[in-house]
Amino acid sequence: MSTDGERRVTITVIAREAGVSVPTVSRVLNGRSDVAPETRERVEELLRHHGYRRRGTRAAHRAGLLDLLFPDLDSPWALEIIRGVEDVGHAAGVGTVVSAIHRESTSTRQWLQNLRARASDGVILVTSHLTSPVHAQLRRLNVPVVVVDPAGAPATDVPTIGATxxxxxxxxxxxxxxxxxxxxxxxxxxxxxxxxxxxxxxxxxxxxxxxxxxxxxxxxxxxxxxxxxxxxxxxxxxxxxxxxxxxxxxxxxxxxxxxxxxxxxxxxxxxxxxxxxxxxxxxxxxxxxxxxxxxPLVEMGRLAARTVLRLSQGEEIESPRVELATELxxxxxxxxxxxxxxxxxxxx
Known part of the structure; x- marks a missing residue:
């Protein structure tokens, strides 16, 4: 059971327990990529352990939500990607909205209507084709997009995460x-x-x-x-x-x-x-x-979430196409x- 002190844990406490600087914890919270993987995992684990949530630091235009979109949700690999996205979202105090569009135009229209109604900090599409009309609507909404395992060649300005x-x-x-x-x-x-x-x-x-x-x-x-x-x-x-x-x-x-x-x-x-x-x-x-x-499905989800959070903050992405290594x-x-x-x- 959480105590009042645990609910008010600060990033200074997290930094001290992780053995890193406060700016390093801040970079993890903001989804920055310039943190060593081992350090990031240690900090994210402490953030989860303490139930840390960012308070009073998010800009007024931030929605505090990420949208994760699949063509279907009846596959175990989808759960692995969701785990990765939620790891990063939880540490950053951002919720995750998971949807499936089943490759139907009506489902896509309904999803876009829901997105317009509640706003989003970013969209992660998984094994989906980002059509030009959908991409144009997301740009009008000023919602950044990252594609995981793209179905086809996405627009050149859309970052993609895949595997080798x-x-x-x-x-x-x-x-x-x-x-x-x-x-x-x-x-x-x-x-x-x-x-x-x-x-x-x-x-x-x-x-x-x-x-x-x-x-x-x-x-x-x-x-x-x-x-x-x-x-x-x-x-x-x-x-x-x-x-x-x-x-x-x-x-x-x-x-x-x-x-x-x-x-x-x-x-x-x-x-x-x-x-x-x-x-x-x-x-x-x-x-x-x-x-x-x-x-590395979980890590693909984590990297997608970090990337879209960085885009939502106006940061530049070093590489638009990232492929994580596979292993036999x-x-x-x-x-x-x-x-x-x-x-x-x-x-x-």
Whole structure:
């Protein structure tokens, strides 16, 4: 239970406990990027611990709200991005309004009407296409915008936050190649998204480097969700010469591939290797634990929130396009290819 002293904690107290200067705490509160990541995390943790809220320092025109907009909210990766945005918003005393527009023009119009009615310090769009009419209306409202994982090429004056999707696709495929797999299937993401195309290009580049011709039959479409992964995995395993490994461009699709493998009477890892993309929390708890490409979803949310807060204060952004590094996380779903161990219907 908070005491009166805790409610009135000052940034001087936060600075002393964090072992930093008061200006450093102020830079964290304002979403500035010129703070070391370790220092920022320490300060933000203390701000959350004390329940610190900025009082009496916000300019009159500030709304104290950030808008976070998704095309859909039925994906675990959305929760990871929300966590990152709320981490920064809470430390800065800014609330977060989360909305989904479901790719419908009526939803977009309603969202814009709500935005005009209550005002906002900034908008963060996730895997969405910022259309010219929407961008023009936001500019008229003087609301800054940041796009996370843009669907298409955004306007040149709109900052974007993403991950190294091409490198991630390359690393996932090269990992399977290093294990001896030569027929590697791909469950691709939605083709209208830049991140999907980049992961596909990384897969192609890895095969090309290894001197393996691309077999179009091994590339199946998906939409990042479980059902499409199951459908694509089933189609791959029904080929006359099915793959011995599958790279799914999202963890959820990888779990769909798991089910396709299971229904065929096979085992993930022992019979078919599977690699995903995202490193959602449940990846480590899957059976077997999923090898995947980690993209820093929480940090992407944090950086988007810091960037839009800086824009709302009239600050310049050093780089309009930021890509955070992905990392291959090897677990038990990917194993070395052994022709003698692979079931007859998967042997070459």
């Amino acid at each position: 999707n091409w490198s991630g696709g390359l690393a996932a495929t090269e990992h399977l190649l290093a294990l001896g797999h030569r027929r590697i299937g791909l469950v691709a993401g939605p083709p209208h998204l830049l991140c999907s195309r980049a992961r596909l290009d990384g897969y192609r580049a890895a095969l090309e480097r290894a001197g393996i011709p691309l077999d179009d039959r091994l590339v199946q479409p998906g939409d990042f969700y479980h059902a499409s992964g199951f459908a694509a995995g089933t189609a791959l395993l029904e080929l006359d010469d099915p793959p011995t490994a599958v790279f799914a461009a999202s963890d959820q699709m990888a779990f769909g591939v798991y089910e396709a493998v299971r229904r065929r009477g096979l085992r993930v890892g022992d019979d078919v290797s599977v690699v995903g993309f995202d490193d959602l929390p449940e990846a480590r708890w899957a059976s077997p634990p999923l090898t995947t490409v980690r993209q 996380v090897v677990r038990d779903s990917s194993v070395r290819y052994d022709a003698e161990r692979v079931p007859a219907d998967l042997s070459r």
